[in-house]
Amino acid sequence: MKKSISFKRSFNDQLIEILCYYSDDKNKQDNAMKIESLKIENVGGISSLSIEKFDPKMNIICGENGIGKTNILDSIAHCLNKSSTSILRKKVNTEIGRICIECDFNKNQAYTFLVDSFEPRNYEGNTPAYHEKLYKHYMENSPYLIYLKTERLFSHKWIDNLNIYEQVERHLCNLDGVSNENAKDWFIKNELLSSKPYTNDNDKNSIELAKKAFGILNQSYSFSALKQDMEIYINTPTGIIPYEYLSSGFKTCISIVWGIIREVQIRFPDIFVKDFDGVVLIDEIELHLHPEWQGKVCSVLTKTFPNAQFIISTHSPHVIQTAEANEVIALSGENGHLEKRTLDIAPYGFKGWTVEEILTDVMGMRDTRTEWFRSKQKEFDKALDANDVLNANRIFDELRLKLHPSSTDLALSRFQLDMLNGRSK
Known part of the structure; x- marks a missing residue:
């Protein structure tokens, strides 16, 4: 059974509302805590984001630079913290920011979200005596969350x-x-x-x-x-x-x-x-x-701390290359409206994928080649179409000097140039 607790909190004189759901499953271990879902509205540069399901072991958040990966981690940390900082800010020109987090943990740990700077509302047992009891529990314990920046x-x-x-x-x-x-x-x-x-x-x-x-x-x-x-x-x-x-x-x-x-x-x-855990x-x-x-680092962490839930951010395709499909949270979007991309193309994970395939199909990189190569390739194709032997040979010499000796692009360009030279004789 899920219950909810909602708070409004001031960060830098800005209102950010935090809504927490928790499970009251009495069969859970007393100390167990796992993040199940997260919703963010108008916090930092994020206008909207919904992550419906986190993996209980490893979660790898990726996306283009500046999309809000660190903001997501900060938002989770704020939900499980008793003090206020200047890190979190609501989006400009909005009235209020919202963070909605759903956790699976023993109901005895519900006090984790209740601190006296919150204004709790709309939850069962919202009385001064109840709140005082939960706050006392909080002061004697601390959230089961560790944040490494x-x-x-x-x-x-x-x-x-x-x-x-x-x-x-x-x-x-x-x-x-x-x-x-x-x-x-x-x-x-x-x-x-x-x-x-x-x-x-x-x-x-x-x-x-x-x-x-x-x-x-x-x-x-x-x-x-x-x-x-x-x-x-x-x-x-x-x-x-x-x-x-x-x-x-x-x-x-x-x-x-x-x-x-x-x-x-x-x-x-x-x-x-x-x-x-x-x-x-x-x-x-x-x-x-x-x-x-x-x-290797993700497998090292899950083996060393087998009961913990990891939520990490990365720009590295090598990190994603070791992941199962359900462990990758690939974000995309425009104007701060983000969504988790569906990765149906990898139902069995990414362990057989190349770095280039991950960069383009998972991380959203349009092309793994440099701007210089794309420009030269365009010039070379134009010279081929115009039967311009002199320019085609000149551009190929540049490609030959800068491309990998075993490059398939270089081999194709050499074949095309040989065809052009043969026609010109």
Whole structure:
């Protein structure tokens, strides 16, 4: 059975209405939470958008640049957050923005959406005593949502003293994203404590999973040691190096995995990390990753956190290339009116598709060739039609120098030129 809660909230003195639906299925696990659907009206650059069904495991949002992928993630985060920021704005020249989100989770978690800055209306039990009770529950718990924005790398930090105290309140704002501040301190502290008899199993489990993160993309890499200089050392094919000497791609992937582990350990200390069954938002997941790793990162995340629901955005065809059909949310539209494109052409997923096919048929790219090539090809075709041998040979020489040696376009142009030269003799 579905129930609903509706709120009006002020962001930058602008009204944005949030409507939340939730399930009261008593058979659900107490901590389980999954996003089922989302509707947005007049928020940011989005005039209208309806995503009727999210996959319970992996959701990959793609579309042309500026279509509103980050705006969608921010909207979801705002629905599951107790504080206000200046990130979300209603569309210009509209009276109110609306976000309607539907979740599948235990009714005992309904308080997640109720904070005292909202004006709740039209839901069962809307009394001051009921609201106070739900708000108290919220303050004692936090939404099962983790948001990783594009800031993932952190520079070298000399550890002269460990920051061992984590302020849980700083981890409860889903709108700012997971912070890398003190991530190195967190790893060192947990590694030092992992061998102590008083360290609980959850904390030991968290640090072991964090150490495995060094090899999840390439098994040739692994955690080596934490040495007296308080540096983290890694085994690599070229020898042992400090963590900071890893490539930005390696550190980005590790930062994502560490960010999730750290948030679960701090915010949900009674949950084993692999048992976390909330929602993880990741913006532009492909940042700093080599194309080969872009094709692995989603499977790495679902294997490392098998019970979580991921909602990510990407510009990378390599990320989509590993997806099942139901995992891709390809957006298109004009003037802010967006829709999820039907991808009936891929009923069994995209694992057999080429990058070019994904770019054109999924991501909406009109042509994978450069403007220079299209212009030269047009000139070449014009010269062929006019039987202009001199110009055709000149343009072909340019194509030969710049196209791939095995290009089928080059082979076709060579055949056409040979035909033209033969006719001219």
